[in-house]
Amino acid sequence: MELKLAWRLFKRELSQGQLLLIILAITLAVLSVTGLASVSERLQLAINGQASKFIAADRIINSPKEIDPAVLAIADDIGLARVTSMQFNSMVYAGDEFQLVTIRAVEQGYPLKGNIELSSGVAQGLPSADNIWFETRLGGLLGYPPQIEIGNANFSLSNEIIRLPDAGFNPFASSPVVLMRIEDVGKTQVIQPGSRVTYLYQFAGDGAKLDAFEVQAKPLLNTSQRWVDVQSGDSPIASAVKRAERFLLLASLLGIALACAAIGIAAQRYCQRHYDVVAMLKTFGASAKQIRILFGTHLLLVTALGVVLGLIGGFGLDRLITAFLPVEIAAYSPPISRPILLGISTGFISAFMFSAYPLMRLLSIPPLRVLQGHLEGLQLGMWLHLLLSLSAMALLGYLYSQSLPLTLTVVAAVLLLGTLLSVLGFFMIRLGHSVGMKTTNPLQLALAGLRRRARQNAVQLVGFSSALVLLLTIFALRQDILNEWQKQLPENAPNYFLVNIAPEETAAIADFLKPHVDAPAVIYPVIRGRLSAINDEPLISSEQKKAGDEGRVGISRELNLTYRDSMPDNNEIISGQFNQDTFDVSVESGVAERLELALGDTLTYTIDNQSLTVKVASIRAVHWETLQPNFFMIFTKEALAPFAYTSMSSFHLEESQRSVILSLIKQFPTVSIIDVGAMVKQLRQIIDQVSLSLTLVLVLVLLASALVMIAQTEAGMASRQRELAVLRTFGASGWLLRAATGLEFALLGTIAGVLAVIVAEFTLYLLKTQVFELNVYMHWPWWGIAPLSGGLVVALLGLWRCRQLLNKSCSELLKAH
């Protein structure tokens, strides 16, 4: 019976538009979650798909020994494609010439993702037996011989490699690469017990299979075996992908929070509207259980409709955005189960947890309200409401982002807003006592109105200011991230690196490049050295540390050291001063932190069997994502003068100037050229895609904000109508009432603006320091713009909402009341 009643009430209220606001709020929450989740999954799939071309696979297991066949069996069972390859260094001989090379021995099927670019175009297949493909510069170094020797075998040189898909981005990888078939490795007999070989097991397949593989295979790996996916590299792509993903997450999270606020407000209104119905039902003898079932079902129906509409809208949104995306991204179709599940759980969790407190109050409405209309149910206190709302938000946030720092940031922002509002509410009630209700001054009327409706206003402020906070936060973050990316990848970002430049070639190369590049290429000398002691205490390896040895753990490999007269442009001094004395060194902040270095510490290096001791004079922040040569340690020229060096440089060339590279190769055959153009292009594409989604998120947040604000102005309409009736009766002019109403809303909007700026700056501080690694700064213009525009927008909204009341005649107002 209750179910039938609930259905009837739902049907009627729906057709009369009474449920519009709450359904709209739920729909919006579900829509944004479903839509954004599926768009971001599609983007992520596309980004990872494209980025995986850079590792020529989706996952790699990197191992110094052959891997347990059980792991490969798992991959085969799951149905992943896989190839095995070996990588090792060896000498190659061509007559009297010899050269150390890096040999990649690969299996049929390589590469799983991406292509091998040869000088003759994209490679089809692999070198045939007894043939090798070689990196262009090897030809230059060896004088293009027809055959080379590797160990005990002879190979023909057939094709020149321009780029291997998984060559990676390491300008310091100095030996040229040779590609051969894995079957040919045996003939060379260079692999002996104890040889240093890296086995690379590359896997490709769809997301679910890869996840399953990761779960099953990862536990079987030992500590010397490394699991690599597109994001575990320190490539610029990986960091761009990560940041973009986090932003999308955050934006959707804030979108959810806002939609939740809308649901919260709408739920409160929804419950208040049913106070009389509950009192009446109780009067006619409805039991508590009957009422619980009735309204539980009613809310369930409301939520279900909102969820269904939201899911439809979400997929519509996904379709819409997909239509705007480039074909190669749109072609990826992520599984829809996660967006659907997320949407459904968001709808139900938010609707029920945000309605829990208003619903409890609704159910406790005493029947006596039918005779004494002012009676309300139990007052459990706002803390319970806040607690429930906060846990709903945290739960949803975590469910969606699975990131604790993001979730906690949102919760912290909500808490700060809550605290500010309670303080403000307290003062609004305390300080406003002296304000009377003179019917001549609109400002006084407005102030009096603010104070009288202090409680409703507090609720309204929650809505207004949270809408503004989210708008400001998302807007600023989007701007910052786009700027940061722009900074990283300016139009003339270097797309070629030159390494292994001999000292005597330096000047010639600079002259060669001069007519072709806009800015003179900066040439960095590179000297390899090992850090051996800090403050005269020898460093130990991590193995020694594990074995229980005392001392600081050093860096296990040789570092690339450079010298410069001034700081590189894209570096920033964090502390100290850039090298002033001969034996000063400037240290990158990450390394300084890892080695626990402080200004004034002395570092001892071993370079060419000599030792060099320098003093830490400055600590520098380096943007590793920039495609510039970056260094951990920068010395003075005088300090490094005694050591042999080679140089490296980077420069930007237009696509059309490829011929310059070919003549560069001819003229300087021993210089290694690394082409990162493809990577830069890729990075740009990713950034463009993400910018689009960021803008979209901003639009959604704007929509949600508008909804919250409209929901807000509806609260308090009844008391406003009573008051207007009284004021009208006592002769207040239409102008006065309009001015007072407008001013009251404007004041509210202004206060909301100030609160929003405070909370937004705080949220941005947390986000930038804890999640995004961006520079923190204050947004001073906001402190003026937000309150002003808040006041204006809220005043206009308020007047618009009240326009009917304000236009009514005195008798109409009284009658309606």
Place this chain on the structure above:
Amino acid sequence: MTILNGINMDVKQGESVAILGPSGSGKSTLLGLLAALDSPSQGSILLDGVPLETLNEESKAALRKKKVSFIFQSFMLVDTLNALENVMLPAELAGIANAKEKSQAMLQRVGLSHRLNHFPNQLSGGEQQRVAIARAFICEPKVLFADEPTGNLDSANSDKIADMLFELNRESDTTLVLVTHDMILASRCQRQFIMDSGNLSEKYSEKTSEPVSETLAEKPNENAESEQADIAVNKEASSWS
């Protein structure tokens, strides 16, 4: 604060009783107590032999469902339900079979068979109160409480509503307790009580020619336990704070 003081009354099955008095005299408070919507701080009330003070909220609701009904000054119809659905509401809550057919018949009885699907805002005040009357009688209550049932109506409509109320009251042998400050309406009841500053006194009734002018508190409470008594109140003081 003491709102009701030394009240002692009993109402028999089928009687119509009016409680008159100025605003704020405590009429509605008394009505709330008699109808088991509220609890007195002292004293006892028997409704159809059941002492209300022994009941918790749930049992009171169950009692109301079975035996009591209401008519309010502001009609208290559910805005979003149509006339028929409003009348069906208490019947459905009480699990009465054929709620729809009964409600249709009831609405026909109050002359609204052509307005079944109209919503409250599409009905005049008089029509809304007729819907409320139909709703009040649908469960065949033993006692009907009416709080200013004609308070929001013009005189022509008031008369119609009053006629209908008393007619149904007689037909169904329902006890009627009516709170009003309309003397004419009150005069149509068999007995009239006057509430003044929390004190209740019965007015001389022409119909029964029973000279009752002293406060009921002075009368022996002989019917308090009687089965015929529908409502009995023995109340030294009822406090409300």
